[in-house]
Amino acid sequence: MKKYFLPALKLTAVLVILTAGIYPLLIAGVSKLAPGKGDGVTVSHKGLVVGYANIGQQFTDDKYFQGRPSAVDYNAAGSGGSNKGPSNEDYLKVVQERIDTFLVHNPGVKKSEIPVELVTASGSGLDPHLSPAGALVQVQRIATLRGISVEKLKELVKEQTKGPLLGMFGPATVNVLQLNIALDDIK
Amino acid sequence: MNTELLGVIATYALTLLIAIPLGKYISKVFKGEKTWLDFLNPVERFIFRICGINPKEEMNWKQHLKALVTINMLWFVYAFFLLIFQDKLPLNPDGNPGQTPDLAFNTAISFLVNCDLQHYSGESGLTYFTQLFVITFLQFVSAATGIAALIVLLKAFKDKTTTKLGNFWEFLVKTNTRLLLPICVVIALILAFNGTPASYAGKDTIVTMQNDTIGVSRGPAAGMIAIKHLGTNGGGWFGANSIHPLENPSYLTNMTEAVAQMIIPIAMIFALGFFIQRKKFAYVVFGVMTAGFLILLIPSMMYEINGNPAIAKMGVAQLTGAMEGKEVRFGPAATGYWSTITTVISTGSVNGFHDSTMPLTGMMQMVGMMTNAFYGGCGVGFLNYFVFVIIAVFISGLMVGRTPEFMGHKVEAKEVKIAALVALLHPFLILAGTALSSYMIAHHPTIDWATQPANWLNNPGYHGFSEMLYEYTSSAANNGSGFEGLGDNNIFWNVSTGFVLIFSRFLPILGPVAIAGILAQKKYIPESAGTLKTDTATFGIMTFAVIVILAALAFFPALVLGPIAEHFSLY
Numbered sequence: 132m133k134k135y136f137l138p139a140l141k142l143t144a145v146l147v148i149l150t151a152g153i154y155p156l157l158i159a160g161v162s163k164l165a166p167g168k169g170d171g172v173t174v175s176h177k178g179l180v181v182g183y184a185n186i187g188q189q190f191t192d193d194k195y196f197q198g199r200p201s202a203v204d205y206n207a208a209g210s211g212g213s214n215k216g217p218s219n220e221d222y223l224k225v226v227q228e229r230i231d232t233f234l235v236h237n238p239g240v241k242k243s244e245i246p247v248e249l250v251t252a253s254g255s256g257l258d259p260h261l262s263p264a265g266a267l268v269q270v271q272r273i274a275t276l277r278g279i280s281v282e283k284l285k286e287l288v289k290e291q292t293k294g295p296l297l298g299m300f301g302p303a304t305v306n307v308l309q310l311n312i313a314l315d316d317i318k
Numbered sequence: 319m320n321t322e323l324l325g326v327i328a329t330y331a332l333t334l335l336i337a338i339p340l341g342k343y344i345s346k347v348f349k350g351e352k353t354w355l356d357f358l359n360p361v362e363r364f365i366f367r368i369c370g371i372n373p374k375e376e377m378n379w380k381q382h383l384k385a386l387v388t389i390n391m392l393w394f395v396y397a398f399f400l401l402i403f404q405d406k407l408p409l410n411p412d413g414n415p416g417q418t419p420d421l422a423f424n425t426a427i428s429f430l431v432n433c434d435l436q437h438y439s440g441e442s443g444l445t446y447f448t449q450l451f452v453i454t455f456l457q458f459v460s461a462a463t464g465i466a467a468l469i470v471l472l473k474a475f476k477d478k479t480t481t482k483l484g485n486f487w488e489f490l491v492k493t494n495t496r497l498l499l500p501i502c503v504v505i506a507l508i509l510a511f512n513g514t515p516a517s518y519a520g521k522d523t524i525v526t527m528q529n530d531t532i533g534v535s536r537g538p539a540a541g542m543i544a545i546k547h548l549g550t551n552g553g554g555w556f557g558a559n560s561i562h563p564l565e566n567p568s569y570l571t572n573m574t575e576a577v578a579q580m581i582i583p584i585a586m587i588f589a590l591g592f593f594i595q596r597k598k599f600a601y602v603v604f605g606v607m608t609a610g611f612l613i614l615l616i617p618s619m620m621y622e623i624n625g626n627p628a629i630a631k632m633g634v635a636q637l638t639g640a641m642e643g644k645e646v647r648f649g650p651a652a653t654g655y656w657s658t659i660t661t662v663i664s665t666g667s668v669n670g671f672h673d674s675t676m677p678l679t680g681m682m683q684m685v686g687m688m689t690n691a692f693y694g695g696c697g698v699g700f701l702n703y704f705v706f707v708i709i710a711v712f713i714s715g716l717m718v719g720r721t722p723e724f725m726g727h728k729v730e731a732k733e734v735k736i737a738a739l740v741a742l743l744h745p746f747l748i749l750a751g752t753a754l755s756s757y758m759i760a761h762h763p764t765i766d767w768a769t770q771p772a773n774w775l776n777n778p779g780y781h782g783f784s785e786m787l788y789e790y791t792s793s794a795a796n797n798g799s800g801f802e803g804l805g806d807n808n809i810f811w812n813v814s815t816g817f818v819l820i821f822s823r824f825l826p827i828l829g830p831v832a833i834a835g836i837l838a839q840k841k842y843i844p845e846s847a848g849t850l851k852t853d854t855a856t857f858g859i860m861t862f863a864v865i866v867i868l869a870a871l872a873f874f875p876a877l878v879l880g881p882i883a884e885h886f887s888l889y
Contacts, residue, residue, distance in 0.1 A: 138487060139389035141369035143396065146494060150458040150545075151451040154499060155516075158506045158541040162516035169516035171536050171564060173524075181527045183534055185513050185563040188526045195528070199646070208521060208533030209441050210558035212643040214673040214803030216781035217626045218888050222642075227632055242633040247625065250634060251642040254561035254671045260646035262638055300325035301569035302638070302649040311527060 176312045187259035188308050193236055194276050196269050198307040199248050203256035212254040226250050237272045244268055260304040263292045287313055322651035329573045337581045341588025347496045348469050358495050365491055376482035379835020382470045383828055385486040397426035397452045410445035411520025424812035429453055431823035432460035432695060434553030434666055434798035437807040441535040441557055454542045461549025462493035464697030467827045472593045474834035475725045478842035505544035505578050513567035516540040547578035550695040552666030552798040560669045561645055572648055576656055579665040583693040586700055599853040606858045610692035611662050614682040619654035621676040627888055643671030661686035664695030666798030673801040681881035684788055687795035689869045701830040708737040710861040720850050727837040740829035744794055745872035747818045751790035769808035776803025784880035794822040
């Protein structure tokens with residue numbers, strides 16, 4: 132073992148410098164050219180930073196499109212899911228309550244129209260997206276509260292929908308924060 | 319839904335498209351043939367010179383293992399102390415505290431052994447300094463350790479009879495300079511340009527549209543996330559791992575990370591074919607592994623896409639499948655796919671929480687780790703498979719009445735004993751651990767510990783049992799994913815999984831390397847009519863049967879108590 136100790140020690144030092152020193156500095160340096168300069172991409176509205184493009188926010192007001200339930204209340208200081216198992220009775224009760232609450236706040240919507248992501252917590256607790264159906268199902272409520280026509284809001288959701296990658300891969304999504312900013316901008 | 323399936327198919331196709339030429343490249347690097355990265359030669363020569371290493375000095379298998387163990391022990395001590403004293407070290411913009419000794423023990427071992435089980439959340443449990451100088455560093459070198467060990471094995475089978483198996487330090491350095499670092503730079507930049515933070519800026523505070531004040535954790539994450547996948551490590555920068563929208567911002571980054579974690583394990587199989595010039599053997603290995611992979615993958619994706627039957631009963635639309643613990647931008651198909659790849663290879667990163675997947679998906683994840691040889695981790699994947707090959711050679715030799723041989727060397731009692739020991743160690747550690755923790759919950763639920771066993775589980779019944787079974791399976795497979803509901807940051811789990819981690823990392827490396835070393839010393843017997851051929855489909859099926867029988871016999875009862883029972887309570 133002794134024969135190997137010194138080379139091991141020196142090699143460790145070299146590899147530490149290489150992988151933990153130089154490599155991350157190189158990535159941080161080149162990332163200055165990336166959107167957000169490697170600090171994370173922020174979103175501004177009316178000259179104020181209101182959030183991060185990729186991080187979801189809580190909207191409790193019925194006048195806004197609401198995102199998914201979050202196990203961390205959308206506080207991105209941390210992150211996490213509920214980790215509830217699919218057969219957990221207490222968990223299933225919570226889902227049932229969310230369905231009931233949603234129906235109360237969205238009169239006229241049928242149960243079978245509620246997309247599941249609106250009543251299940253996301254993995255990160257910071258999911259910025261809904262499926263297009265998840266946004267569209269809230270249109271009626273917002274139209275009534277804001278006095279904007281349903282058609283106009285549907286059009287807005289469509290504008291804000293991002294299709295699959297290259298039109299081929301993965302699901303279509305709507306970024307809730309961007310959608311609400313666009314909603315506030317409607318005159 | 320069709321675009322989601324297409325996305326998965328494209329991801330796998332892209333993986334193969336990169337892995338095959340990469341395999342050829344890896345073989346060239348370690349054969350010392352010309353490659354386009356040869357401009358790094360002076361850098362490597364410089365490294366060897368200042369470390370006092372002569373890369374031409376050939377080692378035998380025992381010397382290789384001594385070097386491997388020595389440097390790994392050194393890394394453990396280094397990591398352990400940095401984690402405990404991280405609060406007193408620089409690069410701690412968020413003012414996070416030092417780790418407790420039991421947590422530091424678990425974390426240091428876990429990253430040292432390429433497992434990356436995390437009993438902390440990255441946002442609050444580490445500093446930027448330890449994220450880089452402990453975590454990122456270990457993610458590079460633990461992957462390199464596995465690959466270097468496999469190269470030793472390949473050297474053993476390349477020549478007819480030999481004790482000269484190359485230089486361990488050279489393998490370790492070249493794995494980093496020629497393979498991991500260059501590819502990581504590419505991956506990290508793809509991530510950084512798609513929204514993953516890469517700068518050293520600390521936690522941000524913002525006021526949201528509805529005037530909530532929240533924090534946003536950041537940091538030099540992109541580089542770490544690259545090696546976390548390429549090195550099949552899996553430990554996340556953020557608590558939510560690759561579910562986190564900064565760690566994995568889009569479908570494109572999701573594909574990138576999914577491809578990154580699989581290319582080296584698959585490339586190593588092809589590298590083996592090129593290196594020992596037995597391409598047909600490599601194809602058979604790849605075929606068996608792919609068959610096993612698909613058997614686990616297809617039901618997982620199906621169950622996730624179909625959604626939770628208990629929620630279907632409530633009458634809502636499950637067009638997007640089982641969404642608890644998942645993200646909209648990935649969807650159930652890509653999440654089901656990821657849950658399989660991350661468990662068959664030993665990554666353990668997640669893009670959706672496994673604790674909330676359907677019971678049989680959870681079982682497939684566990685079976686992936688229990689077999690641990692369908693592709694498998696960086697380097698160690700084939701080492702695990704090799705153990706099963708030796709057992710298959712032995713059994714089929716007995717069946718047809720021929721002397722068991724592998725690559726022209728007689729396989730005798732000593733080698734088979736080592737292989738059997740390694741193969742049995744895995745179920746023993748998993749089942750004994752689960753039994754111990756179940757015993758504590760059943761008989762000492764309110765024992766006088768800081769976290770009482772009664773409070774360990776996040777879910778009742780069968781699923782609670784699965785949480786414990788999963789934790790030990792993940793530790794023994796050096797995987798690192800978890801049914802994260804488990805309350806695991808306490809002395810019992812930190813220490814017990816810590817020991818499982820050490821045993822199940824080093825014995826499965828030492829065993830196969832020793833077998834290969836012993837075989838290589840033996841007289842070479844040219845192939846004859848009496849030789850049992852190992853590069854045929856028949857032998858592939860034989861190996862597959864050995865894997866299935868060993869895994870099924872050992873684990874079936876435990877799986878019945880956990881996921882299978884839960885499945886029948888739901889469906």
